[in-house]
Amino acid sequence: MKTAVVLTIAVFAQAIGNACLSKGMKGIALDQFDGSFSAMLLLDAMREPMIWLGTLLLILFLVMFSATLTWADLSLVLPATAFGYILNVFFGYHFLNETVSNARWAGTVLIFVGVVLVAGSGRKSKRRLDGDA
Amino acid sequence: MITALLVLIIVLSNAAGDVLITRGMKQIGEVASISPRELLSVAGRVFTNLSFLSGVASLAVSFFAFLAVLSWADLSFVVPATSLVYVVTIIGARFVLKEEVNGLRWAGTLLVCMGVALVCVP
Numbered sequence: 362m363k364t365a366v367v368l369t370i371a372v373f374a375q376a377i378g379n380a381c382l383s384k385g386m387k388g389i390a391l392d393q394f395d396g397s398f399s400a401m402l403l404l405d406a407m408r409e410p411m412i413w414l415g416t417l418l419l420i421l422f423l424v425m426f427s428a429t430l431t432w433a434d435l436s437l438v439l440p441a442t443a444f445g446y447i448l449n450v451f452f453g454y455h456f457l458n459e460t461v462s463n464a465r466w467a468g469t470v471l472i473f474v475g476v477v478l479v480a481g482s483g484r485k486s487k488r489r490l491d492g493d494a
Numbered sequence: 495m496i497t498a499l500l501v502l503i504i505v506l507s508n509a510a511g512d513v514l515i516t517r518g519m520k521q522i523g524e525v526a527s528i529s530p531r532e533l534l535s536v537a538g539r540v541f542t543n544l545s546f547l548s549g550v551a552s553l554a555v556s557f558f559a560f561l562a563v564l565s566w567a568d569l570s571f572v573v574p575a576t577s578l579v580y581v582v583t584i585i586g587a588r589f590v591l592k593e594e595v596n597g598l599r600w601a602g603t604l605l606v607c608m609g610v611a612l613v614c615v616p
Contacts, residue, residue: 379569379573380569382560382561382564383572386561386564387564387565387566389565390565390566402562402565403561406561412561446573446574449574450569450570450574452569453568453569453570457568457569457570459568459571460568461568461570464613465570465571465574465612465613465615467612468574468609468610468611468613468614469609469613470609471605471608472577472605472606472609472613473609474602474605474609475577475580475601475602475603475604475606475607475608476577476602476606477602478598478599478601478602479580479584479598479599479606480602482596482598482599482602
């Protein structure tokens with residue numbers, strides 16, 4: 362149960378964090394550079410609150426992900442974070458108003474299944490503890 | 495095109511970073527206890543380990559490339575595209591680390607590739 366809660370928070374933190382980064386970077390590109398690309402963009406990013414928020418959320422994800430690995434198998438944790446791919450695409454679609462084609466949705470689901478298979482193929486290094494959710 | 499190049503940089507430097515950090519941490523060895531003295535000693539070894547530091551630098555490159563590409567590309571494209579890191583990792587594991595890779599893992603990797611290809615369809 363603890364694992365499920367921590368991983369759910371972690372995956373949401375990652376997706377929200379990425380959405381903040383995307384929103385922040387696009388805002389800078391439009392405001393300061395008229396939509397074109399420049400290396401100065403990265404310097405301006407350092408001062409953008411959305412970038413800081415996004416980065417902090419990604420750090421939160423990393424901390425929770427690493428912490429979970431101290432008690433759970435990677436072969437359990439990795440598929441859970443694979444769901445993050447679907448969540449990221451959904452956040453892009455819903456909060457960032459991105460156009461997501463059927464092909465892109467299908468591709469994302471395939472990636473999720475693929476990662477679950479990759480994780481499931483790993484050798485379990487220790488016995489699963491009883492009662493681990 | 496530059497988007498594809500940046501995605502490649504994100505994926506390769508992320509994979510390289512992971513490998514370098516893993517190598518660095520393995521060189522440092524198992525953390526025997528969590529006493530303050532031991533932790534301080536480990537921290538000292540970690541922050542002076544070349545593999546670890548290169549790994550962190552590599553991950554930084556990956557992150558900045560990620561930020562750059564997000565300034566024009568859709569999140570719903572970039573994030574799935576970077577799942578190619580699983581493919582790079584498995585190729586590295588098989589040919590560089592000489593690990594055994596079973597059929598299920600190859601199948602999963604293939605699915606990831608197919609998924610990325612679909613995500614790239616305009």
